[in-house]
Amino acid sequence: MNQKPEANALLxxxxxxxxxxxxxNHLSLTKFEESTASLQxxxxxxxxxxxxxxxxxxxLKIANNLLGSKEGKTQTKAKINSLIKEVDYCIQQxxxxx
Numbered sequence: 001m002n003q004k005p006e007a008n009a010l011l012x013x014x015x016x017x018x019x020x021x022x023x024x025n026h027l028s029l030t031k032f033e034e035s036t037a038s039l040q041x042x043x044x045x046x047x048x049x050x051x052x053x054x055x056x057x058x059x060l061k062i063a064n065n066l067l068g069s070k071e072g073k074t075q076t077k078a079k080i081n082s083l084i085k086e087v088d089y090c091i092q093q094x095x096x097x098x
Contacts, residue, residue, distance in 0.1 A: 065076035 062076050062079055065073060
């Protein structure tokens, strides 16, 4: 009978230890979730910045080609043709409205 109180005390200590570990794990999980959310936001911002820089790079290449650079003439011509088509489409839409 003397062993039961000791076994109960030991079991109680182990349960307390496990509960403390569970609390630590929960706090760690919460911290990691916050960190993940923060990193996802930062990732989205960086992806948007990359897209913006890529578009700016395309624009600068076209401007460079328009100024006489021989590189990328085909790309510049394609962009100009695309813009002309857009303008023609807008004119057509305006004509249909009248």
